[in-house]
Amino acid sequence: MSKMPNYVSTTNACKLCKPLGASLAFRGIEGAVPFLHGSQGCATYMRRYIISHFNEPIDIASSSLGEKHAVYGGSANLKMGLKNVTAKYKPQLIGVATTCLTETIGDDVKMILAEYKDEFHTGIDDPLIISVSTPSYSGTHMEGFNAALKGVVEQLANGGEQNETINILPGFISAADLRYLKELLQDFGIAATVLPDYSETLDGEALNEYPLIPKGGTPLSSIRNMGRAKLTIECGRTFSGETAGSQLLKLFTVPLTRVGLPIGIRETDRFMDVVSEAAGIEIPEKYRSARGRLVDAMVDGHKYIFGKRAVVYGEEDLVVGLTAFLAEIGIKPVLCASGGKSGNMKESIANVLEGLGCEMPEVHENVDFYDIEERASDLDLDLLVGHSKGYSFARRQNIPLIRVGFPIHDRIGGQRLLHIGYHGAQQLFDTITNTIIAKKQDDSDVGYSYM
Amino acid sequence: MSKMPNYVSTTNACKLCKPLGASLAFRGIEGAVPFLHGSQGCATYMRRYIISHFNEPIDIASSSLGEKHAVYGGSANLKMGLKNVTAKYKPQLIGVATTCLTETIGDDVKMILAEYKDEFHTGIDDPLIISVSTPSYSGTHMEGFNAALKGVVEQLANGGEQNETINILPGFISAADLRYLKELLQDFGIAATVLPDYSETLDGEALNEYPLIPKGGTPLSSIRNMGRAKLTIECGRTFSGETAGSQLLKLFTVPLTRVGLPIGIRETDRFMDVVSEAAGIEIPEKYRSARGRLVDAMVDGHKYIFGKRAVVYGEEDLVVGLTAFLAEIGIKPVLCASGGKSGNMKESIANVLEGLGCEMPEVHENVDFYDIEERASDLDLDLLVGHSKGYSFARRQNIPLIRVGFPIHDRIGGQRLLHIGYHGAQQLFDTITNTIIAKKQDDSDVGYSYM
Amino acid sequence: MEPLHVLKEREPQIHRKGEAPFSIECNKDSLAGAVSQRACVFCGSRVVLYPIADALHLVHGPIGCAVYTWDIRGALSSGPELHRLSFSTDLQEIDVIFGGEKKLYKALIELIDRHQPKAAFVYSTCIVGLIGDDMEAVCKQVEKEKSIPVLPVMSEGFKGNKRAGYEAACSAMTRLVGTGDISGISKHSINILGDFNLAGEIWLIREYFNRIGVEVVANITGDGRIEDIKRSHGAALNVVQCSGATMDLATMMKKRFGIPNIRVSYFGVEDMAEALYEVARFFKDDEMLEKARELVRMELSTLLPELQKYKTALAGKKAAIYVGGAFKAFSLVKAFRLIGMKVVMVGSQTGTREDYEELEEITDEGTIIIDDANPLELSAIIREKDVDIFVGGVKERPIAYKLGVAFCDHNHERKEMLAGFHGMLNFAREVYGSVMSPVWQFVPRRVSEEKE
Amino acid sequence: MEPLHVLKEREPQIHRKGEAPFSIECNKDSLAGAVSQRACVFCGSRVVLYPIADALHLVHGPIGCAVYTWDIRGALSSGPELHRLSFSTDLQEIDVIFGGEKKLYKALIELIDRHQPKAAFVYSTCIVGLIGDDMEAVCKQVEKEKSIPVLPVMSEGFKGNKRAGYEAACSAMTRLVGTGDISGISKHSINILGDFNLAGEIWLIREYFNRIGVEVVANITGDGRIEDIKRSHGAALNVVQCSGATMDLATMMKKRFGIPNIRVSYFGVEDMAEALYEVARFFKDDEMLEKARELVRMELSTLLPELQKYKTALAGKKAAIYVGGAFKAFSLVKAFRLIGMKVVMVGSQTGTREDYEELEEITDEGTIIIDDANPLELSAIIREKDVDIFVGGVKERPIAYKLGVAFCDHNHERKEMLAGFHGMLNFAREVYGSVMSPVWQFVPRRVSEEKE
Structure with a gap:
């Protein structure tokens, strides 16, 4: 999909840069420190951006390249940085992501890391070092996120005799989603490796001591075993190219099942069926009754929202899941947009809408908020569904914004939003429906006290 | 506490009537049908009122007294009603609550029920019949709720050898609260009887067949055993007179521990300590980490809400719990109001505020919304916290209403609001803080996209 | 399909068209223990008088009766909104023992001083009769002191059903009618x-009547005003909607002031058009009749094309109707027909034998006609007839929803305008918006069908 | 108490007043791997130029640099709000290979046509230099075509630190200064x-200056306008706040136009008053000085009593300060003193040796002075000094919060006015609102203290 019309400039982008996604993914590994090989500003900007969502410290190290390194290469700084991080943080893993600077000057990171290991590794307590190529000019934060996971799996996982665990690659979901997912797997009684898992590292408790590295994250031992799992469930319908899941299949023949993000009823049904089959047990009562209550609630609320018209934007897989859910509850997604450009969003949306009697919305990849607003100006909208960055658009249109995903910069608790599963769908449903009710109530001259 | 000033008339009452509370309590018992002995209108009005909150069917039978019964007594209709309900619903229990009509005409319900049993009970599949005196003119729905529980316990529970279960009398909380409470008890691995339990009966799944009586509710067998429990935990600080808990102590010497509704951190801490001690195990990690995240979130959000001024209204125990929580997070409760008149609200509030450095708010029992608005008009408010009935007040004042408790008539999912425990406090905190942030953002000329 | 759960005593109140000669019992007291959807006398009175927006409505009784009727209806006012407040004497035990007259007196004085209403209605509740309060005397006393009409509404809940409440309300209004100045009222007035x-x-509706040259003297009672009701005897005709709510008042006005009345309905295009024609015919004014025809033509010329979209989608879907008064049911049957839907059940809380006969006449074979139904019966019928949408009030809503059936609120709580030509479009839209929602594919009823 | 985790290389950048003769290293490149709180050259340029509201700010580079600086600051405009949009050329792999000049040209034309800005700033980012785009040439070309100033800002991120970005920004503005009409500017102008x-x-601040009879020619750059900056060389004096951000521009203006400058701070009452006095003294105008004194008297007479409440509550509480520029730190030290609080740590990202010397002078014994700190150091100091409130920017916030310490945002994202006399009250209020929150009693730090 191309932009419509084809503007050259970008205004208010609907995407973030690649190393940010990699940093988040690395943050979801136990004992890991994300490390950007580039100029100091990248790490600082991204930290600030991530902090404003999670309200949690996130230390991202940097090789802090200066002018001379651009000329002579960043090797020395990268090594010094790794050494310093190792000394101060005593990490189990350092996740090195490149930036456009180091990619452009042509640093051979793999080689530098090999040298570094030769030079500095003592054999005792040396951190693992993973590297991933993430120049900002070749993809969005989602590509960076997925690339980091792929890198981790390729560089860490081992094959061997199959065990009884499954791998879950849940995609870029919230900390609350991850907690929910882990509880769900526990309720199924199934041993699973969820990668990444920043549910604690980016949503931690109040502490007495500043943590060198926050506790939590996917254990390295589990990641090593991912090559021996009996199944990988990878959430996402818009992948293009190799992923952690496909590499686990290719390198270690771990069977791969791809499902969408479990958002809404049908996508959750699919996910639950896969998990249930893998676990060899029925879906537990807790989830069946949650589904029953969800359907009951959808019926209770359906009239308030029928036919409302929504724009959905954000990461492609999130947009696909949310679009499916909106259609399930009778809201018309009229425009689905992303700054990403996998090329797969339209087809994925067509797939998840099948059988719902919902007209196909306009689907646009590789767009910014200027495009979205321009396109939406004659669409007669009732609500926006997406992250905080749509606020000014929503404000101008005088329609509500349902905040989901990342980033949430103008509310607290973005990391605590639950999107997935029947419980997440319930929360989304209540939020959306009540937002529409509230607007009707507040806009009315009457001020009905029953709705 | 008396009204201020002492108006004779009531405008927009901040309470409901006694039989409504009894009906809700009866609805929380497995296989039970609530039955109002009075005119048809009472049952119908209350059903409608309850339906608008729960969005669930609630069948409340009525003896449908007519004019002649007011003269000759309602005995025949009561019996016929019981017979018909038995025939149609095949209930395990019928909970008969009187109304002002039958109390005023002087029906001796206990005697009528004794006659009825003599006349109609076959010994096979006869429902238990419980009765409770609930004239609208002597107390609010909370008194009716508590009276029904007391009646149930007195008329059903048996003594005997102590077992390992505990009784929990959680007070009038939401269906989500009840589900949460049951999961919590399960996580503690403690066998407990929660009375009442309308978590399923008033928040059920979509169904294929209309249920004669919705599934769920506290099992009769458990209620019978309540006299043998090793402990009763009764939530509520404002009880006046005998309660189910005090009767279990008096009749069966079940030790009684009274705590407030577990709302906010400190009241939840108290509750968790009591449960933990009863269970003989530490508080599970899930709850400890939820508390840690809650404190972390409270810190993250504290500046948005510090010093905001709130009015809290509703049932006395709910008001006490919410007031405590608001003070914990730095919001000033300036006026706490209830239509109830236990006489204990002020002292209870003083107790829960102790050590929080919070000025004592105005506390008023036995007031209506006219009183509240009049009193609040010079209090310079930032928000209201209470049920839906404060909407018109909030609208006039142009301040947000944080909807909690019962009834929620202008939103969906009132039954799904979580108030209790650390998780409930987290949801309340996020809701309150984000509501205040949203107002600031929307009211601002700038329309900041970071807050 | 499981059989309809019907108590034996209830059988005569249910009729299946075509299965037997028409016969139905109705206007009976609700059966004890049957969980009727009916309300009480008080409810009937409140329904009728509630929309009078400049009057004080004081409920004399314990708090329940007042609080359950607080701002619960979609009845709008173009001016004062006193009707949206809930006033009560909140009787306490001590009042029950010693009597509530004094409290009532004080409450009335207090509220009249505070709100300066144009009149006050005082509703008696179950116990007021029992404790022997002389409401009439108190009202008279206050009326004298405050110089506004203070009207007792004898609406003790147990003294009959909703219909009795209508009578009590009409009887209270009767005291107002005839006390105002009727000079300057057009001869073409209603x-x-x-x-x-x-x-x-x-x-x-007023706008329609204005467009055909008819003056409306009083709204009784939507957006009602005391002064209008006082002079309503100056109108040439009473145009009465709904089965019973205000018929008693019309009857009285005929008796006392010789004002004839006609019964109409504003729901559905035929009935709306017929209402205008009937009024025009009454005035025997050809110009008016032509205006009415022109109005109907105009409205239909925009309405019908717009309806088509909904009709196409809804054709063949099945509706069940359960409403308070049967008169509304007639219109609904026709309205559904207009959008291509089949009515498979129709019932009411308070229909008369004549009402049900008429329903029998206008419905199709197999349609179930039911009086004073209860949740179990309604749910069994929904399933038996595989209903797509249920029309009723809030009490019926959860029954429909629990079973996965669409719903249209056609009662006093609704926020959608369903009357008139424009209302017909709203009605179609609302039915469409519920029936066509994708949520139904997830309800067990539809899921199990698919599996079959 | 665990020891301060300090990397050996970092030790020279930390000084404890009183423990040794003053010595501190600063203005060094950030240590690789140390998780500096610093940003980059680009950031410095954006900070300075961002508030110019009628200019187009186009970031030439990959998307990150633009998107992370989109509407992130509390810099308000009284008119146009072009600065709140985030423009980028969003360079792609193909641009990196074949060069981005053409894309930059097209983007500029497109955006200038769309928004009709008064000027355009084009920011270079890390890779722009590397791929060899001739930004200067493209800008010149567009400037010619569109007849507005199109100014390259040479802000490649890696070419130094934030301070270098300030210079690049000033250097871009330099091209504007001196191009406007300066007729009619008062001799008492700044x-x-x-x-x-x-x-x-x-x-x-402008209002204060107006009140003492001083005309403000250009805001540089808060609520800034291109036309004002063009004629800013008409002012008699440059009044410069903050350590370094705009000092280069002032220096250039002194050199080129002979305009003298003074350095001031508007934070805290002493500094604010002194700023007015200094300006008045500069103009050697007694009337102006008297007006300034009168203004200060008036403001203080309302401010000081209001401050008292906060002072009482906050007396003895401990503050830590870590800000971008050291100059702000001076004012904060004094401001905390005014409300009775003790400053136990003060540091900055970009302080000079002179800055730190001055901090050394004005702080109490034992105060830690720190350059270019990182989270671990900051958190260790917080704990060692048992800090009650931390003043910093958003990146420092989670460190404070995680450890249960109050926080005051004194950086560009803040929504509270902290300058001037009124700002001092806001500052006190904000410090109070964080320090006095009841939430601290629940944080582990305080809970464990209580247990001790």
Whole structure:
């Protein structure tokens, strides 16, 4: 999909840069420190951006390249940085992501890391070092996120005799989603490796001591075993190219099942069926009754929202899941947009809408908020569904914004939003429906006290 | 506490009537049908009122007294009603609550029920019949709720050898609260009887067949055993007179521990300590980490809400719990109001505020919304916290209403609001803080996209 | 399919068209223990008088009766909104023992001083009769002191059903009618009775009447005003909607002031058109009749094309109707027919034998006609007839929803204007918006069908 | 108490007053791997130029640099809000290979046509230099075609630190200064440099200057306008706030136009008063000085009593300060003193040796002075000094919060006006609102203290 019309400039982008996604993914590994090989500003900007969502410290190290390194290469700084991080943080893993600077000057990171290991590794307590190529000019934060996971799996996982665990690659979901997912797997009684898992590292408790590295994250031992799992469930319908899941299949023949993000009823049904089959047990009562209550609630609320018209934007897989859910509850997604450009969003949306009697919305990849607003100006909208960055658009249109995903910069608790599963769908449903009710109530001259 | 000033008339009452509370309590018992002995209108009005909150069917039978019964007594209709309900619903229990009509005409319900049993009970599949005196003119729905529980316990529970279960009398909380409470008890691995339990009966799944009586509710067998429990935990600080808990102590010497509704951190801490001690195990990690995240979130959000001024209204125990929580997070409760008149609200509030450095708010029992608005008009408010009935007040004042408790008539999912425990406090905190942030953002000329 | 759960005593109140000669019992007291959807006398009175927006409505009784009727309806006012407040004497035990007259007196004085209403209605509740309060005397006393009409409404809940409440309300209004100045009223003038201005409907109806040259003297009671009701005897005709709510008042006005009345309905295009024609015919004014025809033509010429979209989608879907008064049911049957839907059940809380006979006449074979139904019966019928949408009030809503059936609120709580030509479009839209929602594919009823 | 985790290389950048003769290293490159709180050259340029509201700010580079600086600051405009949009050329792999000049040209034309800005700033980012785009040439070309200033800002991120970005920004503005018409400017006129109008602060400062009879020619850059900057060389004096952000511009203006400058701070009552006095003294105008004194008297007479409440509550509480520029730190030290609090740590990202010397002078014994700190150091100091409130920017916030310490945002994201006399009250209020929150009693730090 191309932009419509084809503007050259970008205004208010609907995407973030690649190393940010990699940093988040690395943050979801136990004992890991994300490390950007580039100029100091990248790490600082991204930290600030991530902090404003999670309200949690996130230390991202940097090789802090200066002018001379651009000329002579960043090797020395990268090594010094790794050494310093190792000394101060005593990490189990350092996740090195490149930036456009180091990619452009042509640093051979793999080689530098090999040298570094030769030079500095003592054999005792040396951190693992993973590297991933993430120049900002070749993809969005989602590509960076997925690339980091792929890198981790390729560089860490081992094959061997199959065990009884499954791998879950849940995609870029919230900390609350991850907690929910882990509880769900526990309720199924199934041993699973969820990668990444920043549910604690980016949503931690109040502490007495500043943590060198926050506790939590996917254990390295589990990641090593991912090559021996009996199944990988990878959430996402818009992948293009190799992923952690496909590499686990290719390198270690771990069977791969791809499902969408479990958002809404049908996508959750699919996910639950896969998990249930893998676990060899029925879906537990807790989830069946949650589904029953969800359907009951959808019926209770359906009239308030029928036919409302929504724009959905954000990461492609999130947009696909949310679009499916909106259609399930009778809201018309009229425009689905992303700054990403996998090329797969339209087809994925067509797939998840099948059988719902919902007209196909306009689907646009590789767009910014200027495009979205321009396109939406004659669409007669009732609500926006997406992250905080749509606020000014929503404000101008005088329609509500349902905040989901990342980033949430103008509310607290973005990391605590639950999107997935029947419980997440319930929360989304209540939020959306009540937002529409509230607007009707507040806009009315009457001020009905029953709705 | 008396009204201020002492108006004779009531405008927009901040309470409901006694039989409504009894009906809700009866609805929380497995296989039970609530039955109002009075005119048809009472049952119908209350059903409608309850339906608008729960969005669930609630069948409340009525003896449908007519004019002649007011003269000759309602005995025949009561019996016929019981017979018909038995025939149609095949209930395990019928909970008969009187109304002002039958109390005023002087029906001796206990005697009528004794006659009825003599006349109609076959010994096979006869429902238990419980009765409770609930004239609208002597107390609010909370008194009716508590009276029904007391009646149930007195008329059903048996003594005997102590077992390992505990009784929990959680007070009038939401269906989500009840589900949460049951999961919590399960996580503690403690066998407990929660009375009442309308978590399923008033928040059920979509169904294929209309249920004669919705599934769920506290099992009769458990209620019978309540006299043998090793402990009763009764939530509520404002009880006046005998309660189910005090009767279990008096009749069966079940030790009684009274705590407030577990709302906010400190009241939840108290509750968790009591449960933990009863269970003989530490508080599970899930709850400890939820508390840690809650404190972390409270810190993250504290500046948005510090010093905001709130009015809290509703049932006395709910008001006490919410007031405590608001003070914990730095919001000033300036006026706490209830239509109830236990006489204990002020002292209870003083107790829960102790050590929080919070000025004592105005506390008023036995007031209506006219009183509240009049009193609040010079209090310079930032928000209201209470049920839906404060909407018109909030609208006039142009301040947000944080909807909690019962009834929620202008939103969906009132039954799904979580108030209790650390998780409930987290949801309340996020809701309150984000509501205040949203107002600031929307009211601002700038329309900041970071807050 | 499981059989309909019907108590033996209830059988005579249910009729299946075509299965037997028509016969139905009705206007009976609700059966004890049957969980009727009916309310009480008090409810009937409140329904009728509630929309009078400049009057004080004081409920004399314990708090329940007042609080359950607080601002629960979609009855709009173009001016004062006193009707949206809930006033009560909140009787306490001590009042029950020693009597509530003094409290009532003080409450009335206090509230009249505070709100300066144009009149006060005082509703008696179950126990007021029992404790022997002389409401009449208190009202008279206050009326004298405050110089506004203070009208007792004898609405003790147990003294009959909702219908009795209508009578009590009409009887209270009777005291107002005839006390105002009727000079300057056009000879082509009417009162609108039995429309409660839900979502502003009466404004639309008044506009129609204005367009055909008819003056509306009083709204009784939607967006009602005391002064209008006082002079309503100056109208040439009473136009009465709804089965029974305000008929008693019309009857009285005929008796006392010789004002004839006609019964109409504003729901559905035939009935709406017929209402205008009947009024025009009454005035024997050809110009008016032509205007009415022109109005109907105009409205239909925009309405019908717009309806087509909904009709196409809804054709063949099945509806069940259960409403308070049977008169509304007639219109609904026709309205559904207009959008291509089949009515498979129709019932009411308070229909008369004549009402049910008429329903029998206008419905199709196999349609179930039911009086004073209860949740179990309604749910069994929903399943038996595989209903797509249920029309009723809030009490019926969860029954439909629990079983996965669409719903249209056609009662006093609704926020949608369903009357008139424009209302017909709203009705179609609302039915469409519920029936066509994708949520039904997830309800067990539909899921199990698919599996079959 | 665990020891401060300090990397050996970092030790020279930390000084404890009183423990040794003063010595500190600063203005060094950030240590690789140390998780500096610093940003980059690009960031410095964006900070300075961002508030110019009628200019187009186009970031030439990959998307990150633009998107992370989109509408992130509290810098208000009284008119156009072009600065709140985030423009980028969003360079792609193909641009990196074949060069981005053409894309830059097209983007500029497109955006200038769309928004009709008064000027355009084009920011270079890390890779722009590397791929060899001739930004200067493209800008010149567009400037010619569109007849507005199109100014390259040479802000490749890696070419130094934030301070280098300030220089690049000033150097871009240099091209504007001197191109406007300066007729009619008062002899008592100034430019305000280094205030970014966070929460509208410059409006307050301008009002103060107006009250003492001083004309403000240009805001540089809070609520800034291209036309004002063009004629800013007409002012008699440059009044420069903040350590370094706009000092280069002032220096250039002194060199080129002979305009003298003074450095001031508007934070805290002493510094604010002194700023007015200094300006008055500069103009050697007794009347102006008297007006300034009168203004200060008036403001203080309302401010000081109001401050008392906060002072009482906050007396003895301990503050830590870590800000971008050291100059702000001076004012904060004094401001905390005014409300009775003790400063136990003060540091900055970009302080000079002179800055740190001055901090050494004005702080108490034992105060830690730190350059270019990182989270671990900051958190260790917080704990060692048992800090009650931390003042910093958003990146420092989670460190404070995680450890249960109050926080005051004194950086560009803040929404509270902290400058001037009124700002001092806001500052006290904000410190109070964080320090006095009841939430601290629940944080582990305080809970464990209580247990001790």
